[in-house]
Amino acid sequence: MTISFEPTEASKAAREHYRKVAEEQMRPVSRKYDDEEHTLPKEWVDWFWQEGRHGGPRPTDGPGDGFIQVCIQAEELCWGDAGLYLRMPTPALGGSAVSAAGTAEQKKKFLSPFREKGGHPIWGAMAITEPQAGSDSAAIETTAELDGDEWVLNGTKIFCTAGEGASTVEGGFVVVWATVDKSAGRGGIKSFVVPAGTPGMELVGTEHKLGIRASDTATLRLENCRVPQDHLLGSSAVKKKDPSKTGDKGFKGAMATFDASRPIVAAMAVGVGRAALDFLLEELERQGVRVRYDAPPAEVTALERDVMEMEAELQAARLLTWRAAWMMNHGKPNNLEASMCKAKAGLAVTKITQKAVELLGPLGYSKKLMVEKWMRDAKINDIYEGTQQINQLIVARRILDYPSAMLR
Amino acid sequence: MIGFDPTEEQALIVETVSQFAQNEIRPVARECDESGKLPDSVLAQAHELGLVANALPESVGGGGERSAVLGALVTEELAWGDLAIALGILSPALVALPVAEFGTDAQRERLAHYAGESFVPGALALQEPRFGSDPFRPGCSAERDGNGFVLNGSKCQVPWMDGDDTVLVFATLDGRGEGFLVSRAADGLSAERERNLGIQALPTATLSLDGVRVDADARLGGDAGCDLSRIVTQGRVALAAAGLGVSRAAFEVARDYAKEREVFGVKVAQKQAIAFKLADMAIEIDAARLLAWEAAARLDAGQDALREATLAYDQVRRVALEVADGAVQVFGGHGYIRDYLPEMHLRNARGFASFEALALV
Structure with missing residues (x-):
């Protein structure tokens, strides 16, 4: 082991590949699908399904950057467009949940369609949030009751990313969190795979948002929605008398998927922040303004000071992200580090993009250019996948060695 | 990898x-x-x-x-x-x-x-006692004089411990910053002990160089000179690391105190206002450390690291002050009292605003 910041050749190749994808496939339609909020970005989705998902460099065998390479991919594509990234036809967070908590059969059944050649684009999604339960995900009220050999789901889910595609296009699925026993609290919360088009799952609508407008953020209603018994993630044998004591990993297992997804969200954030910072630096260069790292302290301009802080903050966020990913490569628990990188990246890019709009003046504010969009896109990173405050809370509990009952 | x-x-x-x-x-x-x-x-x-x-x-x-x-x-x-x-x-x-x-x-x-049996302290004179002291372009001058050089100017924040007779003074020669190995007893060199806000245990001096004459062989690197930018870079990495040490010490003392101190029937650390402050400290320290490591790794790879070292050091300057000030705040009134450590951490942390090449890697 050694301290090193030199990516492997495979990581570098991945960065080049996805940067090209971002430049050629995403940027040209970026503004269009920001303006046309609820339109399916067909060129992008079709290209990704037919070519993109097969074409990327795969991590090589032997020692490598592993999960860091996934973060590099997310950063590059979100440098292209974060909304389009979220609209990619992939299993997405639903897939993360299946991978983390599902049985071998479940993984094969629900994930393999995403790898099959041909067919049409499909999506996966995860539905946790409800109208009255956001950060407090243990307070969800959607219920799951076992009726014969089927689970019956009832409730309403909101803010479900990719929820339109995942709930309506055959072949996709939504992982729905529901409680099998309200009195059991967290212990009663389980996740269920609901295939697209299942009767009783209804797409109510999609949100009008500040940013990431190309992403279909859906409201789903579940009304006597029936799925087979083996669609409970992680469990093939449910004890009927006490369904809260199933063999699955339950709430904790589901929460553990955040340790894997937070570094990716942080990497996505870094991509958006870098888009704005890159543009700012290019514009400064066009204007003949150079940032000096050896300027006499008394002569450093306010602009140089701002830009240097933006650069440091972005790189700090990126390195925290890579560290959390590197820990996953080595099987080290990364709950603390995943929350650290997410908290840092979400806030850093929110500030970086807002500062970029400020420094660029009318150029920053104009919709002729993209900086104002990146500012809007960046903000979501400080909210979803655990708000800034939820991640601060997790970090605080870890560093203080407090159980959640001690610090709420 | x-x-x-x-x-x-x-x-x-x-x-x-x-x-x-x-x-x-x-x-x-x-x-x-x-x-x-x-x-x-x-x-x-x-x-x-x-x-x-x-x-x-x-x-x-x-x-x-x-x-x-x-x-x-x-x-x-x-x-x-x-x-x-x-x-x-x-x-x-x-x-x-x-x-x-x-x-x-x-x-x-x-x-x-310096590699011998007993400890021999070192002294490096870069900073100058004026507004806008520029480490890359010293105001102190070196003029050629026959077979040697004559140095004029003033320096400050020079570690000045007993036990060695040399000080490495940086001065501008032909428009470039160069180093000169000067005897502390040289004619025209006088030192005055400083009193500082922090690092009070370290003796430091303000130097006056008034026509100090040195031989040609006193110039660091001889005719080839030295790369002052690289020395400043090494200093920024070292000082970033030092600032992280101070930050971590301040964070830990605040964290431990918050877990002991009772308020309204619970520990202070159970209040989100304090817990989140501690969380931010921990995040910022880790983040800045990775920046410092990255700059250090570049130096070890023989790459130019001025940008990375500068960004890392600037980040540490902000973080160290924020964390040390936060530690004082977590302690409340006790943080202001010299029986406790936070006030010392705060005085030390503020020093990084002016320190350059006070340590090297």
Whole structure:
């Protein structure tokens, strides 16, 4: 082991590949699908399904950057467009949940369609949030009751990313969190795979948002929605008398998927922040303004000071992200580090993009250019996948060695 | 391949230094700050660990293992013990490392002196006592004079401990910053002990150079000179690491206090206002450390690292002050009292605003 910041050749190749994808496939339609909020970005989705998902460099065998390479991919594509990234036809967070908590059969059944050649684009999604339960995900009220050999789901889910595609296009699925026993609290919360088009799952609508407008953020209603018994993630044998004591990993297992997804969200954030910072630096260069790292302290301009802080903050966020990913490569628990990188990246890019709009003046504010969009896109990173405050809370509990009952 | 683990050898050294900081430096830190004196016995013990000698060439009795990454790791641990004592312990590097890197053969002969049996402090004079002191373009001047140079100007924040007769002075020669090995007893050189806001245990001096004449062979690197930008870069990595040590110490003391102190029937740490402040401290310290490591790794790879070192050091300057101030705040009124450590951390942390090349990796 050694301290090193030199990516492997495979990581570098991945960065080049996805940067090209971002430049050629995403940027040209970026503004269009920001303006046309609820339109399916067909060129992008079709290209990704037919070519993109097969074409990327795969991590090589032997020692490598592993999960860091996934973060590099997310950063590059979100440098292209974060909304389009979220609209990619992939299993997405639903897939993360299946991978983390599902049985071998479940993984094969629900994930393999995403790898099959041909067919049409499909999506996966995860539905946790409800109208009255956001950060407090243990307070969800959607219920799951076992009726014969089927689970019956009832409730309403909101803010479900990719929820339109995942709930309506055959072949996709939504992982729905529901409680099998309200009195059991967290212990009663389980996740269920609901295939697209299942009767009783209804797409109510999609949100009008500040940013990431190309992403279909859906409201789903579940009304006597029936799925087979083996669609409970992680469990093939449910004890009927006490369904809260199933063999699955339950709430904790589901929460553990955040340790894997937070570094990716942080990497996505870094991509958006870098888009704005890159543009700012290019514009400064066009204007003949150079940032000096050896300027006499008394002569450093306010602009140089701002830009240097933006650069440091972005790189700090990126390195925290890579560290959390590197820990996953080595099987080290990364709950603390995943929350650290997410908290840092979400806030850093929110500030970086807002500062970029400020420094660029009318150029920053104009919709002729993209900086104002990146500012809007960046903000979501400080909210979803655990708000800034939820991640601060997790970090605080870890560093203080407090159980959640001690610090709420 | 990207990695965040020190090598086993580095980890072992860090563990040793951490123990030393805990057992030898911390017990005397407050007393040294109050008395304005460095603990000679601790400096001597630290010298036996060979931290500076390890980085010097084997030909002069050193370990031949100079590494900016290891330097950053060690500096953080020592500064976690106490900043002033850490700067004292590492002061030989201020002369030894630039001489080892840029010195002529004749100049390098004196390195054995720093790798020898007893502790020999170092003195480097870069900063100047005026607004806008520019480390890259010293206001202090060097003029050619026959076979030598004449130096004029003033310097400050120069570590000035007894035990050596040399100070490495940076002055502008032909528009470039160059180093000169000057005898502390040279005619025209006078030193006045400073009193500082922090690092009170470290003796520092303001120097006046009034027509100080040195021979040609006093110029660091001879006719080839030195690369002052690289020295400043090494200083920024070292000081970033030192700032992280101070930050970590301040964070830990605040965290521990918050877990002890009761308020409204619970521990202070159970209040989100305090818990979130501590969380932010932890995040910022880790983030800034990775920036410092990245700059150090670039130096070790022989790459230019001025940008990375500057960004890392600027970040640490912000973080150290924020964290130390936060520690005072977590302690409330007690944070203001000299019976507790936060006020000392705050005074030390503010120093990074002006420190340049006060430590090197």
